[in-house]
Amino acid sequence: MLWLTWRQHRMQLLVTVALLAVLGALLLVNGLGAAGFDARNPPPADCASDYRAACAGYTAGMMEWMWAVGDVVGWLPLLAPAMIGAFWGAPLLAREFEHGTDQLTWTQSVTRRRWLIAKVGGLGAAVTLGGLALGAIVGAWLAVFDSSAFPVNFFNTNWFRLVGIGPAAWWLSAFVLGVAAGALIRRTLPAMAVTLAVCALAFFGLLSAPRLYATPERFVQTTAAGSDLVPDTAMVVESYWTDRNGMKRTSDDRQLALAVPCGIDETTKAYAACSFDHGYRQVQLFHPASRFWRFQWMEAGILLLPAFALGGVAVRRTLRPRI
Amino acid sequence: MTGEFTAPLQGGTALEATGLAKRYRGTWALRDCSLSIPAGRVVALVGPNGAGKSTFLRLAVGLIEATQGSVRVFGEPVGQRAAALARVAFLAQDKPLYDGFTVAEMLRFGRRLNPGWDDALARQRLAELDIPLRRKVGRLSGGQQAQVALTVAVAKRPDLLVMDEPLANLDPVARHDIMRSLMTAVAETRMTVVLSSHVVSDLNDTCDWLVVLNRGQVQVSGEIDELLSTHHLLSGPVGLADGMAARTPVISDSRTERHAALLARTGTGAPLLDPRWEARGVGLEELVLAYLRRPDAAVLPRPTLTRS
Numbered sequence: 001m002l003w004l005t006w007r008q009h010r011m012q013l014l015v016t017v018a019l020l021a022v023l024g025a026l027l028l029v030n031g032l033g034a035a036g037f038d039a040r041n042p043p044p045a046d047c048a049s050d051y052r053a054a055c056a057g058y059t060a061g062m063m064e065w066m067w068a069v070g071d072v073v074g075w076l077p078l079l080a081p082a083m084i085g086a087f088w089g090a091p092l093l094a095r096e097f098e099h100g101t102d103q104l105t106w107t108q109s110v111t112r113r114r115w116l117i118a119k120v121g122g123l124g125a126a127v128t129l130g131g132l133a134l135g136a137i138v139g140a141w142l143a144v145f146d147s148s149a150f151p152v153n154f155f156n157t158n159w160f161r162l163v164g165i166g167p168a169a170w171w172l173s174a175f176v177l178g179v180a181a182g183a184l185i186r187r188t189l190p191a192m193a194v195t196l197a198v199c200a201l202a203f204f205g206l207l208s209a210p211r212l213y214a215t216p217e218r219f220v221q222t223t224a225a226g227s228d229l230v231p232d233t234a235m236v237v238e239s240y241w242t243d244r245n246g247m248k249r250t251s252d253d254r255q256l257a258l259a260v261p262c263g264i265d266e267t268t269k270a271y272a273a274c275s276f277d278h279g280y281r282q283v284q285l286f287h288p289a290s291r292f293w294r295f296q297w298m299e300a301g302i303l304l305l306p307a308f309a310l311g312g313v314a315v316r317r318t319l320r321p322r323i
Numbered sequence: 324m325t326g327e328f329t330a331p332l333q334g335g336t337a338l339e340a341t342g343l344a345k346r347y348r349g350t351w352a353l354r355d356c357s358l359s360i361p362a363g364r365v366v367a368l369v370g371p372n373g374a375g376k377s378t379f380l381r382l383a384v385g386l387i388e389a390t391q392g393s394v395r396v397f398g399e400p401v402g403q404r405a406a407a408l409a410r411v412a413f414l415a416q417d418k419p420l421y422d423g424f425t426v427a428e429m430l431r432f433g434r435r436l437n438p439g440w441d442d443a444l445a446r447q448r449l450a451e452l453d454i455p456l457r458r459k460v461g462r463l464s465g466g467q468q469a470q471v472a473l474t475v476a477v478a479k480r481p482d483l484l485v486m487d488e489p490l491a492n493l494d495p496v497a498r499h500d501i502m503r504s505l506m507t508a509v510a511e512t513r514m515t516v517v518l519s520s521h522v523v524s525d526l527n528d529t530c531d532w533l534v535v536l537n538r539g540q541v542q543v544s545g546e547i548d549e550l551l552s553t554h555h556l557l558s559g560p561v562g563l564a565d566g567m568a569a570r571t572p573v574i575s576d577s578r579t580e581r582h583a584a585l586l587a588r589t590g591t592g593a594p595l596l597d598p599r600w601e602a603r604g605v606g607l608e609e610l611v612l613a614y615l616r617r618p619d620a621a622v623l624p625r626p627t628l629t630r631s
Contacts, residue, residue: 003435007428008421100419104472107384108436108479109409112402321387 001110001118009123012088016130020137023076026069027141034065034144043149055149062150070158073138077161080134081174082199084127089178090191092119093318097186112319120179120315127175131168138162154292155235157207164293169300173307174199180307183314206302211237213298216285224273233289244279254280335397337362337483337515338383342392345378351539352378356392358534358544358623360517362482365509367530367547368519369611375539376519377416380487383517384413396483409439412481416488418472422461426471429460430478437479445478448504466497473501477508484508486518490525502529523608533607535614542614543622547607550622554610557585559600567600574620575613586613588622 006013047055096102106112142159146152154163161170177198181191216237219230230236241249243257254275255266262274287295336359343356353375360366370376381387383394385402393400399407420429426449434440449456452470454463460471469489476484489505490498506529509516520526533550535543543550554574557567564583568576575586586605605613614620 001435004432007424007432099422100415100417101421103381103386103413103415104419104421104475105436106386106402107408107411107413108433109405109438110436111405111408114405 001114002122004105005119005122009088009092013126016084016088020130020133023072023134024137026072027137030065030069031141031144033068034062037061037065038144038147043147047149059150062145066145073162074158076134076138077158077167077170078200078203080167081170081203082196084130084171085174085178085181085195085199086192088123088127089175089180090182090195091188092123092179092182093314094182094186094188094191097182098188116315116318120176120311124172124175127171128168131171132165134167134171135163135165138167139164151232153233153235154289155210155233155287155295160210160295160299164296165300166296169296169303173202173303176304176307176311180310180314183318202303206299209302210295210299211235211287213295214287214291216287219284219286221282221284222276224269224276230284230286231289234286235291237285237287239282239284241275242281242283249280335362336360337364338394338396338517339398340379340383340392340394343379343382343389343394344391345375345382345387346390353382354539356536356539356541358541360515360532360534360544362397362515363513364515364532365530366515366517366532366534367523367526368517368534368536369521369523369526370519370536370542371615372521374536376521376536377487379536380413380485380517380519384411384485386413409437409479410482412476412479412484414472414476414484414486414489416491418469418489420460420468420472420475422459424460425457426454426460426463427456429471429475430456433475433478439480441478441480444480445474448474448477452500452504466493466500469493469497469501470504473504473508477512480512481514483515483517486516488520489518490520490522498525505529523611527607533611535611537615537618540618541623542618542620543611545622550610551605551607553588553590554605555587555589555602556605556609557587557589557600557602559583559597563597563599572620574610574617586610 041058041061043058044054047058093102096105105115138159142152142154142163152159154160160166174195178191178195181194181198182188185191185194221229241251241254243249243254249257255264258271258275258278258280261278262271265271338358338360340356340358343353344351345353356375356379368376368379378387379394382389383396383401385400385408396407396411401407401411421432424432430442430445430449433445434442446456449471452467454467454470460468463471473489476486486505489501493501502525505516505518508514518526518530531547533543533545533547534541557571559567559582561578561581561583564576564578564585567573567583567585567587571585571587571589573585573587577584586609589602614622
């Protein structure tokens with residue numbers, strides 16, 4: 001069965017490994033470039049607390065390196081699982097049904113159960129490994145940038161699905177979804193289309209879901225001196241001002257109310273100090289970076305549980321065929 | 324009771340269906356189908372299109388599950404255990420193969436998936452047929468593809484080979500070649516063969532057991548020689564036809580103004596008491612056609628259903 005699985009799916013395997021290798025090489029070159037820039041232009045030691053022109057130059061330089069591959073990396077969270085579902089998952093059963101080869105392969109001396117375990121299990125494991133590899137590659141690349149002078153926010157929607165177990169969860173659930181679509185629809189192209197559509201729906205549907213994965217922490221800033229105490233690596237859920245009565249105010253409200261005493265240039269420290277003096281408080285709801293893994297596992301669960309439930313139905317239908 | 328039937332060759336029951344029925348979305352493709360086929364036979368399963376032949380064969384090899392009843396091959400339902408699957412080979416109607424595989428890879432497929440695989444037999448057959456091992460299956464001719472599919476089925480060394488319309492979509496030369504290869508394989512391995520067809524003339528010289536399936540039900544099941552010797556075409560004066568029909572089961576009945584021709588189940592050596600009647604033997608095709616036109620008439624061997 002191992003040989004048959006390899007023989008029938010080697011194209012997908014080789015293409016996926018090749019694409020991962022190309023991505024790895026691209027990110028390696030980019031990461032080395034960024035590290036070189038970092039070595040040539042070391043950031044001032046106190047960038048994290050005190051923002052100056054030299055820090056701005058460093059940040060801009062690192063940002064430039066990061067976004068040099070932004071187009072490639074930016075599409076990955078959507079494209080990679082969709083392709084995995086459509087090309088690894090959907091044809092697995094649908095192609096057999098469409099070409100009638102299920103009648104050939106399931107009448108050899110291998111039970112359907114073993115055939116399914118080898119195919120779905122083997123390829124599922126390969127897909128999971130591929131996803132973990134992608135997570136490791138992107139994680140290693142981001143680690144080059146991540147420093148106190150240029151903190152990388154791993155909650156950022158650009159990265160959250162590309163690091164840790166995120167890609168593995170997305171890939172595996174897309175694969176299982178594809179298999180199930182193929183088993184239930186029994187034709188390759190419609191199964192691929194359905195898989196792509198559901199992947200896209202899940203991608204956009206869950207885009208802002210992580211903010212709901214836990215009750216956010218609340219930070220109230222009362223003086224200008226304390227600057228920004230919500231770390232850059234946190235996921236900010238909401239940020240607003242309250243006036244001296246504790247009423248929630250929009251930015252425009254505040255500007256209007258403070259125009260006379262504080263002026264209109266919001267960017268100065270004096271303006272901030274003036275706001276606080278007038279009883280304004282800045283409230284921020286956020287998830288600290290320590291919740292990263294918890295959120296990763298929650299997203300994995302949200303993806304994998306429905307995928308496995310659907311996959312179970314499909315496997316059952318395949319093992320006890322009525323058609 | 325299963326041990327008794329495990330002998331692959333003469334003496335056992337190769338295939339036994341009991342009350343087998345299959346419904347697709349509210350339509351019965353097969354109803355209350357019971358029959359028993361002895362091992363070592365070459366069985367022709369005939370019937371018009373849509374009679375339920377494919378459904379019956381797919382049920383027998385475990386590709387689909389019955390709505391009611393059961394079908395057993397050598398005493399065991401197929402599909403649950405690898406050992407049961409190993410005893411049966413199936414050649415589906417379109418002779419599916421993996422188009423992207425080379426012929427050699429198709430053999431490797433057979434070897435990897437079947438413990439009893441006979442690689443020497445497979446290679447020898449393909450060499451005799453002059454089919455290049457390195458060619459992709461998708462680039463072979465239809466006849467060659469059918470031969471490769473048959474080779475994969477035969478080299479599995481099954482005790483029962485089930486074929487669904489093996490001759491459909493083949494040109495006359497390929498039909499002849501396939502039939503000859505099949506007969507060679509049967510002679511060498513003494514396996515039981517069940518093949519379906521809606522063209523009776525293809526099966527005349529090769530099969531020794533006949534099953535007629537009509538409108539989802541088994542109409543005839545029996546040894547061909549016996550069936551042919553117990554049916555006769557009787558011709559005589561039309562005035563005596565009613566009397567004859569009352570004494571003998573008549574399958575087909577065609578009358579002109581003065582003359583009647585009855586295809587009747589007369590039994591072996593049925594004496595024609597009245598010299599005005601004339602009897603002659605019937606051909607297989609004639610017999611099958613007569614039964615298909617009379618779905619209510621049936622010949623089923625008596626002891627098959629009450630075996631255990």
